[in-house]
Amino acid sequence: MAILDVVKGAATVLGLDVPNQVYGATTREMVEMQDLANVMAAEIVDAYDWQKLLIYYTITGDGVASDFDIPSDYKRMQKTSSMWSSRWLWQTMHLTGPDQWTELQVTPIATVNGYWIIFGDQFHQWPVMANGETVKFFYVSNLIVKASDNSTKTSFTEDADSFRLSERLLKLAIIYRWKQNKGQAYEQWFDDYQTLLLRDIDKDPGSKAVISGAPPVSWRGRGIAWPGTVTGAP
Structure with missing residues (x-):
């Protein structure tokens, strides 16, 4: 889904005129939306190691x-x-x-x-x-955006750009932050955003296998007290 479509969906909820253009538009609302889309995309990226x-x-x-x-x-x-x-x-x-x-x-x-x-x-x-x-x-x-030619880049700059992660999550993020910035009631939208964020984080690594018996031994997360072999006198 292009960022233009994400913003259109957010605009219908926010009571804004549905835009035909976001990046390149000069109205105050769309200039704010240009920045907000990039800010919230970066916030989603920082929330988890996707x-x-x-x-x-x-x-x-x-x-x-x-x-x-x-x-x-x-x-x-x-x-x-x-x-x-x-x-x-x-x-x-x-x-x-x-x-x-x-x-x-x-x-x-x-x-x-x-x-x-x-x-x-x-x-x-x-x-x-x-x-x-x-x-x-x-x-x-940091290449979180996909352009229309399938190349990747760091931020939205064109209406045909798309978010490499969840556009639905980005839409909720834009809505709650817009309302928060304007001093409007945003709590329900923020709760919906948080719920979906946690759900997407839970799904992102893939299925979680059920393992019976002793867990496998791994060095992960363990410190080394002495990385060698200690031998005593014969």
Whole structure:
């Protein structure tokens, strides 16, 4: 469904004149709607790690570089994202503070783990990745809009553009936020939006299998106390 049709549907609820054009229109209401559609689309994207927007990415080391440019369509890391290296048997550790990264660079210790951080629009890996070594992870793409020629882009700019996620959800989001911005009663529309959002989030990963017996063992979400083998005296 084109964004023009989404806005038309919202306009009938909001008591606005049904537009023949949104992007390119110069009336105050449609100029507001142009911005609002993009704002609410971004809000929906940020609410969850939608599988349709996930990109599986690989960084390959060359034995020299430790800094790697962020992909051009990068929006953010998956909320539970980890980087998995071909060198280590466990996930590499994410450093969120610059001081932690600086400590690694200046402290003369031998690391027994891989580390990563984001700054300066780059991924930074430590220690330096060996030639051919890889790290793999998912990130969320910022290409949330599909154009009429099936190319993707970051925002709505034309009436024929479509949202890559749920247009129904976007319509409810536009309605509740428009009413909220205008000081009108919006609570029921917001509740409807939240209900559909949670329903779509629940469906997005696919069916949930019922597993009988002991769950499989996984390293996911576990820390490493000592990544090696401890042996005692014979």
